[in-house]
Amino acid sequence: MDAKSIPGSRRELTKTQTRDTILEAARLVFAQLGFAGTTVRDIIRATPLASGTFYNYFKSKEQVYQALRDEDALVLRPRLRQARATATTAEEFLSASFRAFFWFEVEKNETGNERVRLDSPEVLNGFAELRQDIEKAMATGLLPKSDAGLLAAALSGVAFELAEEVKRGAEVEKVTAFATALALGGIGALPKG
Amino acid sequence: MDAKSIPGSRRELTKTQTRDTILEAARLVFAQLGFAGTTVRDIIRATPLASGTFYNYFKSKEQVYQALRDEDALVLRPRLRQARATATTAEEFLSASFRAFFWFEVEKNETGNERVRLDSPEVLNGFAELRQDIEKAMATGLLPKSDAGLLAAALSGVAFELAEEVKRGAEVEKVTAFATALALGGIGALPKG
């Protein structure tokens, strides 16, 4: 059925390199086009590879996306947990979190023009972890008691939006200081949960 | 052929009705499928109309989307500006803004499972307006001076994320109080911009 292909060059990359090539391209394209807006073809086109090669590595765009999120989670989540676990003051707890997140976003360098927040497992987990850490911090007295769910949401929001500013060029340390001050002051003023 | 055109009957408004039918369907579908995930076909299918009819009213899915955002802006932005323009205290400024936003989100009742933030003109405008209003408020002393850009971003983030909680069923007044307290306390603690 498929009798006449004239294959070109070959085997210039190791298997891992090829996989990374695809992942890298995918990260770029997802950032630009958003998850739903991205097609597998878009990813392939951002690559020197042939279309079939994609499917030697991933079954679908969902799967690449997940791989990307897994990579991220592997990097970011330990940093965040570490930052919060070693914090001895509220200020430290918050600033370390914000700082880790902003640096991470800078490193990823996704200058996407669309902001998608698929409630992917990764995001959800990160969110749940934040909430847990907040509850723990409230229990140990590191943070004053209040509604942990709303606080987690609000801090996420601050982090997400300020991350955009950072990506647009704002200085990480300055934004971290800003976010920390805002959050710290705000938390102090919250109704006791 | 014109057998059912009864002169003087009320069915001369069909044109606007048809347009509204499409918009209504589109809002529903965008909410469910997200912007990129929605196709024109999806919108038509959510309608009793034929595919050709869609193109008598809109050139593309982008255009319907814009029309929807325009509708929203027509409703929300005046409310927000009004709320902020008449505020005489920082507390009022913030609580009125949050309250208006949360109510609006509740009314729209878009329980979308995707959260896309196209940096559409509408969003950008809303953002710019917030920033302007904040600057104005800082100028008049309603709010203490600090980095208006970062503050606008941070407050947007708080609003977006807490809106999700509201959509999930949290009480508007409670969340408004939470957001206001957080923001108010935070702003007081900010480094002078």
Added chain:
Amino acid sequence: MDAKSIPGSRRELTKTQTRDTILEAARLVFAQLGFAGTTVRDIIRATPLASGTFYNYFKSKEQVYQALRDEDALVLRPRLRQARATATTAEEFLSASFRAFFWFEVEKNETGNERVRLDSPEVLNGFAELRQDIEKAMATGLLPKSDAGLLAAALSGVAFELAEEVKRGAEVEKVTAFATALALGGIGALPKG
């Protein structure tokens, strides 16, 4: 996503005509390539239509195939049942069956080079019907008693293979006479079932 098509001419056929065009092409192609060997594209290519048009009428090649079998069944099965129901002698029973089948095959004019016998519902039904009619005929004494299942299979085999001879140009009446004589003589010699 699909922004720039330059459509060609249109609406030269009624909906039914288009459907028939596809069915006709499909019958031809199935005959030549066999069921499994046929692709939807093959069918489309045998048509002046565009690829998308196929899917306005059928969901898959399986569905066209079924439609074709339905058409056939609508024609052939009543003829066969009728022929056998009105038979008053074994000779009539057999000759009417063979004759109906051979004429039908000639009419279909499928000069296929592959002979596929998908055990499609249609074939299975035809087979089951033959068996039932044989059992009925044995019960009424029209045919002598023997193993109805084996007999049905054997007669089917004779019919299928001789049909090929007919398609290759053998005279229907001559082949019918041959088949009838063979079957009649054979049945008389069968061990009592």
Added chain:
Amino acid sequence: MDAKSIPGSRRELTKTQTRDTILEAARLVFAQLGFAGTTVRDIIRATPLASGTFYNYFKSKEQVYQALRDEDALVLRPRLRQARATATTAEEFLSASFRAFFWFEVEKNETGNERVRLDSPEVLNGFAELRQDIEKAMATGLLPKSDAGLLAAALSGVAFELAEEVKRGAEVEKVTAFATALALGGIGALPKG
């Protein structure tokens, strides 16, 4: 590199073994999926070998198929010719043919759900041989004279369809007796060719 090539060991026959591995897998897969439904990949997957290896032995699926038919022909055709050549009565001629064919089908154990009759050289040859043998038998008076072409076709049909019954579990001897009686009785009743 040649670490595991033990001189004098029995693993020098690997080449034939590999070929047989492929053929065995192919027979299985063709039986399950039918000829057109089978892909080279399917065959490879039914094997512990790598895809490239397939092409060291066969150029295409058609070629493996042919090799399989050749194997069959090598086994079946001599048996059939032998059976018919030594027959001294019509009954023997027929029963030996049917019996050989049914046993062969049982041995192959291809419980295929598709029945394809590619008019492959092998099938055509087998058919031509049957016809020749029938003509010879008519010439020697073993069989009464009639249309040898039609008779060969009819007997083939009986054999093919009853073979299905055998594959479904019918007893070879019983079906052979049935087929023989039917054919014998039928032939006696045929118009003189």
Added chain:
DNA sequence: TATGAATGAGGCTTCATTCAT
């Protein structure tokens, strides 16, 4: 010889869009 990553043709299907009615 065997391997299996890479290739790209080609099959399947859906989509946006047109235009005769």
Added chain:
DNA sequence: AATGAATGAAGCCTCATTCAT
């Protein structure tokens, strides 16, 4: 103004096949 059949580009994916190792 509304319809919906037709269109063909383009997305998705699998396949046969090659060839560096």
